[in-house]
Amino acid sequence: MKESAKSRATFVFIAGIARPLLNLMMGKKWEGIEKLPAGGFIAAPNHCTEIDPLVVGHMLYNQKRAPHFLAKAGLFKVPALGWLLHATKQVPVERSTAGANRSLQVAQEIVAEGGAIIIYPEGTLTRDPDLWPMKGHTGAARLALEGGIPVVPIAHWGAHEVFPRYGKRFHIFPRKSSRVVIGDPVDLSAFAGRPMDKATLAEATEAIMDAITGLLAGLRGEEPPAERWDPARKQQSKHGRFMERGGQHPGNGPDAP
Numbered sequence: 001m002k003e004s005a006k007s008r009a010t011f012v013f014i015a016g017i018a019r020p021l022l023n024l025m026m027g028k029k030w031e032g033i034e035k036l037p038a039g040g041f042i043a044a045p046n047h048c049t050e051i052d053p054l055v056v057g058h059m060l061y062n063q064k065r066a067p068h069f070l071a072k073a074g075l076f077k078v079p080a081l082g083w084l085l086h087a088t089k090q091v092p093v094e095r096s097t098a099g100a101n102r103s104l105q106v107a108q109e110i111v112a113e114g115g116a117i118i119i120y121p122e123g124t125l126t127r128d129p130d131l132w133p134m135k136g137h138t139g140a141a142r143l144a145l146e147g148g149i150p151v152v153p154i155a156h157w158g159a160h161e162v163f164p165r166y167g168k169r170f171h172i173f174p175r176k177s178s179r180v181v182i183g184d185p186v187d188l189s190a191f192a193g194r195p196m197d198k199a200t201l202a203e204a205t206e207a208i209m210d211a212i213t214g215l216l217a218g219l220r221g222e223e224p225p226a227e228r229w230d231p232a233r234k235q236q237s238k239h240g241r242f243m244e245r246g247g248q249h250p251g252n253g254p255d256a257p
Contacts, residue, residue: 003066003089010087011066022058025172026162030059032182037150040111041185043067044140045154046212047120048131051163055156056118059180065116070103070139091117104143111149119143121208123238125165127231133213134229141188141204145196150185151208155215166241179219186211 003011022028045056057067066088073092076082085092089110093103107117121136128134144151158178163170186208194200213224231238 007066007088010084011061014084014088015061018054019058019061022054025170026158027175027177028058029177029179030062030182031180033059033063035182035184036060036063036065036116036152037185040114041116041150041152042107042111042140042144043116043118043152043154044121044186044208044212045118045156046126046133046216047122047124048126049160049163049165049167050125051159052120052156053118055159055178055180056154060116060118067118068107068110068115069118070107070120073099100139104139107143108147108149111143111147117143121205121212124240126229127234127236128225128229130225131160131165132224132229133209133216134231136205136209138201138205140208141201142196144186144188145191145200145204151188152185153183153208153211153215154180155183155212155219156180157216157219181215181219183211183215 043056043060045052053067053069057069060067068089068091070091070093071085073094076085076090076092091103091106091110092099094100107119110117119140121140122134123137123139126132126134140151143149156178158176161171161176162178188204188207191200191204209228213228217224
């Protein structure tokens with residue numbers, strides 16, 4: 001994607017601050033870099049801590065792929081942060097149907113120009129008590145199927161030890177490492193020609209989540225749960241924090257089954 005001069009300059013400024021800090025906070029190991037497509041694509045990572053975007057963005061920027069995220073619309077109203085998000089052409093996501101459609105249109109434009117758009121299919125930090133990927137939303141699948149865009153699954157593990165989910169401070173010592181693994185684009189050919197209905201999008205989303213979960217299982221050296229965590233079935237909200245004040249374990253808090 002051809003970044004504007006303003007966007008390039010802003011990315012250089014952000015990277016000049018963020019990269020040294022990230023390198024100081026944790027070690028890093030990136031696997032599967034060669035699997036990133038030469039053209040535009042959707043990156044679909046797991047989401048287990050608030051600093052995930054820095055981890056994934058760091059990896060992509062180092063491969064000369066400017067990261068463009070779908071971010072909560074409210075963040076664009078925060079002074080300074082909002083300016084940075086606009087300057088680097090991040091994509092605001094609104095909860096309304098019309099707003100969500102506009103967001104996907106902008107994302108499609110970025111990918112059409114050869115850019116990388118990062119979409120967290122889970123939509124928010126995972127509610128799974130053991131940080132496995134939970135049930136995904138259909139936005140990434142819809143964008144991929146409508147535009148014929150490759151979806152690249154990404155899994156990372158370790159950053160949550162530096163900044164735990166819903167944490168209030170960083171845990172730098174002893175030094176920890178973050179590992180990122182990139183998988184082959186998800187094969188969505190089985191959905192070609194099918195109507196873009198709820199069933200099709202749900203199945204395609206499951207295929208994407210299966211790919212992410214498989215990569216994460218390899219990183220963790222563990223077997224994932226037999227059934228993916230579903231906030232709706234656990235009577236949990238789909239967005240925002242869900243732990244009680246005081247840091248009660250999500251599996252024992254007010255949203256526990």
